Amino acid sequence: MGVMIRLSRVNKVFGDLHVLKDVNLEVNEGEKLVIIGPSGSGKSTTVRCMNFLEVPTSGKVFINGEELTLKNRLHIIRTYMSMVFQSFNLYPHLTVLRNLTLAPVKIHHKTEAEAEELARKYLRVVGLESKAASYPAALSGGQQQRIAIARALCQESKIMLFDEPTSALDPETIQEVLDVMVKLAKESNITMVVVTHEMGFARKVADRVVFMEDGRIIEEGTPEQLFDHPKSERVKQFLGKILQH
Amino acid sequence: MLGNMFEGFAWDLVWQFRATFLLGFLHTLETSVLAILLGLSLGLTFGLMSTCGKKWLVGIARVYVEFIQNTPLLLQVCFLYYALSFSGHGIGILATGIVSIGVYHGAYMAEVFRAGIGSIPKGQFESAESQGFGYFGVMRYVILPQCTKIILPPMANQIVNLIKNTSVLYIIGGSDLISLTYSFVTGVNTGGAYGPAYLICGLLFFGMCYPLSTLAGIWERNLKKRDQLSGALKE
Numbered sequence: 001m002g003v004m005i006r007l008s009r010v011n012k013v014f015g016d017l018h019v020l021k022d023v024n025l026e027v028n029e030g031e032k033l034v035i036i037g038p039s040g041s042g043k044s045t046t047v048r049c050m051n052f053l054e055v056p057t058s059g060k061v062f063i064n065g066e067e068l069t070l071k072n073r074l075h076i077i078r079t080y081m082s083m084v085f086q087s088f089n090l091y092p093h094l095t096v097l098r099n100l101t102l103a104p105v106k107i108h109h110k111t112e113a114e115a116e117e118l119a120r121k122y123l124r125v126v127g128l129e130s131k132a133a134s135y136p137a138a139l140s141g142g143q144q145q146r147i148a149i150a151r152a153l154c155q156e157s158k159i160m161l162f163d164e165p166t167s168a169l170d171p172e173t174i175q176e177v178l179d180v181m182v183k184l185a186k187e188s189n190i191t192m193v194v195v196t197h198e199m200g201f202a203r204k205v206a207d208r209v210v211f212m213e214d215g216r217i218i219e220e221g222t223p224e225q226l227f228d229h230p231k232s233e234r235v236k237q238f239l240g241k242i243l244q245h
Numbered sequence: 246m247l248g249n250m251f252e253g254f255a256w257d258l259v260w261q262f263r264a265t266f267l268l269g270f271l272h273t274l275e276t277s278v279l280a281i282l283l284g285l286s287l288g289l290t291f292g293l294m295s296t297c298g299k300k301w302l303v304g305i306a307r308v309y310v311e312f313i314q315n316t317p318l319l320l321q322v323c324f325l326y327y328a329l330s331f332s333g334h335g336i337g338i339l340a341t342g343i344v345s346i347g348v349y350h351g352a353y354m355a356e357v358f359r360a361g362i363g364s365i366p367k368g369q370f371e372s373a374e375s376q377g378f379g380y381f382g383v384m385r386y387v388i389l390p391q392c393t394k395i396i397l398p399p400m401a402n403q404i405v406n407l408i409k410n411t412s413v414l415y416i417i418g419g420s421d422l423i424s425l426t427y428s429f430v431t432g433v434n435t436g437g438a439y440g441p442a443y444l445i446c447g448l449l450f451f452g453m454c455y456p457l458s459t460l461a462g463i464w465e466r467n468l469k470k471r472d473q474l475s476g477a478l479k480e
Contacts, residue, residue, distance in 0.1 A: 053371055078377035089372035093390050102386060103376040135475030155376060 002064065004029045004080075004159060004191045005050055010059035012045050012215075019045045020056070021215040029158070030189045034202040034223075037212035038238060043195045046212065047161045050193065051081050063159070078107055082152035086164040088144040090136040096123070096147050097132040100154045108155070115154070122150040126180050142173025146180055153184075160184075162194040174198070181205070199242055203227060211235050255438035259445055262435060266442075269425035270449045276342045276421060277408045277453070283347030284354050284407060291351065292358025293384065306355065313352035319413050321345050326417040342414045342421070350407045357399045361392035394468040401461030405454045422446055 005027040012020040020042045027033050035043040048054040049061060052073045061068040063076050091099050100119035104110040110118065123129045126146040136144055145165055152160055165181070166174045178201050185192055185205035196202065202209050203223045210220040211234075219232050230236045259266070295306040313321070322345045329335050336344070365388050373383040412423035426446040429435050 051375055053375060074377055074379050077375065081375070081377075083372075083375035085368060085372060085375075087368050089366075089368040091369070091372070091387055091391075103378070106382060106386060107377045137472070137475050151376075161375075 002029050003027070003062075004031070004064055005193065006062040007046070007049065008060045008062065010046075010049055010056045010061065012042070012049060012054055013057045019215050020049070023059070023215070023217060025210065025217065027191055027193060029191055031207045032185045032192045032205050033194070033208050033210065034206040035193065035195045035210045035212060036197065036199070036202060036238075037218075041212040042215040043212045044163050047083075047163050047193055047195055050159075050161055051077055051083060053083075080157055081159045081161065082155040082157040083161040083163065084145070084148050084152050084165050086167050088136070088141070088148045088168075090144055090148055090151070092136050094135075095132070096128070096134050096136065096139075099136065099147065100151050103151075104154050118154050118156075119150070122153040123147075125153065125183070126150045127176075140173055141169045142176045145169065145173075145177045149177070149180055149184070157190070159191045159193070162192065162196070164195050164197070166196065166198055197242070199227065199239075211238070213238075255441045258435055258438045259429075259441045262429060265425050265429055266422070266445055266449065269420065269422035269446075270453075272339075272420045272425075273408065273411045273422040273450075274453065276339065276346065276411050276414070276419075279343045280347040280350065280407055280411075281404055283343060284350040284403070287348060287351030288354025288358050291355035292362060295355065295359045296362045297380070306359075310352045310355055313349055314356075318345070318349045318410060319416060321349055322413050322417060338414065338417055338419050341417060342411065342419055346407060346410055346413075349410070350403055353403050353406075354400065357396055357403060358392070360399075361396040362388055364395050365391050394465055394472075397461055397465045397468070401458050405458055408453055408457075409450065422449055 003026050005025070007023050007025040010020055010023045011018070023042070023046060025046070035046060037043050045054055049056050050063075052061070052068060052070070055070065063080050066072070066076065068076055090096075091102065094102065097116065097119055100122065101110075101112065101115035104115040104118055105112060120129060120132065123132060126149055128143060128146055128150070131139060131143065131147070136147065139147065149165075162181070166177050169177060178198060181192075181194070181201065182205055184190065194201075194206075206223050208220060209223050209226045211218050211226060211230075211232075213234060219226060219230065219235050226235065227239060230239060291306040291309055294302040295310070297303070322341065325345045326335075326338070326341045329341075362384075369387055369391065370383055373387040378386065411419075411421045414421045415424040415427060418424065423446065426442055430437070430439050430442045
């Protein structure tokens with residue numbers, strides 16, 4: 001099992017804000033990595049650096065051993081990566097089906113028929129086959145996020161990045177999205193990096209949990225290690241606050 | 246006075262010289278269509294440049310837009326025509342008209358595109374980028390199609406204004422509708438039929454512009470209706 005993603009001394013600075021400070025992180029092929037931490041800790045920026053939605057101010061990102069650069073970025077994304085966002089970001093002018101087939105047809109050069117078959121397969125996975133002809137605006141937040149996951153799956157990528165996929169959802173619909181993600185984590189060999197506040201999800205599917213604060217990785221370990229026997233005071237304090245809810 | 250202007254002989258005269266009006270109409274149409282194509286291409290190009298984030302491209306687009314928008318079209322037409330003619334590189338009246346009017350409205354269309362692109366949420370760009378679309382793919386498949394309904398009304402406005410602005414070609418002796426109408430009413434043999442001539446000229450312009458604004462309106466309403474429908478089907 002090789003290293004799929006490697007961040008090497010990654011720094012990110014926005015104006016006066018030093019958001020990431022010398023972040024080193026490796027994600028193995030097929031690993032399910034969950035990143036937790038208080039807001040503003042740099043966890044979203046960390047995943048966004050993995051596909052260069054944010055270009056690191058300094059440091060290097062390697063995908064499957066190859067250094068990610070502005071030049072090969074498109075090639076590497078097309079070969080390896082897909083992403084699910086907090087705000088779904090479905091294309092509102094296209095039907096669900098067209099949302100799913102756009103990249104397979106235009107990027108991966110599949111025929112319309114192949115792409116549609118692919119789309120229907122993944123709509124089944126997320127349990128929304130009946131919504132193929134709908135427009136995103138007609139769907140609930142949870143449904144939109146499941147469609148966004150299906151859209152990412154249609155890229156058939158080795159790596160899926162999730163940037164707080166349930167943070168914008170109603171409490172009632174969070175579960176349906178988490179269920180899909182759990183299924184995906186358990187049944188696929190996709191390398192998943194998930195930024196989330198859902199500790200139950202982390203405990204259930206994570207091979208490894210990383211705790212970030214103030215732009216640094218403070219602690220990492222298996223869910224048991226991190227949730228049940230955290231070493232640092234800060235993690236204990238954070239978990240204490242979360243569990244009080 | 247007004248009675249004189251609309252006397253029967255004046256109408257006869259206009260009818261006799263109907264080919265002149267038709268010619269003017271066709272020249273205006275030709276100039277307009279080509280200038281619209283040029284304007285849209287320039288507008289799209291400079292609109293994309295001003296939203297691409299690369300400082301020097303944004304700078305070039307700003308210079309173009311500000312320079313063209315803050316000088317009179319009439320001056321630009323004269324400059325292009327006379328300056329080029331006197332330097333021995335004249336390009337002819339028709340080409341001058343197409344280029345100057347296209348470039349002039351291109352600057353306004355660039356602003357329309359810029360505003361349209363700027364109104365699309367950042368998440369749409371990121372979503373498309375994260376799927377592996379390059380800049381032009383992002384624009385073509387994701388951003389520009391969403392801009393259509395925002396861009397449509399001001400763009401229809403620009404196109405209608407462009408058609409009406411072909412009248413500035415009078416200053417360089419064009420053969421567009423306004424120029425020919427003016428020559429007609431001031432001509433030695435045809436002079437005097439002001440009322441009917443200007444009325445016909447106006448109707449011909451109206452015939453070009455009104456269907457355009459109406460069609461744009463219908464198209465916009467349909468796009469909005471589709472949005473409402475797709476949202477209303479929520480269960």
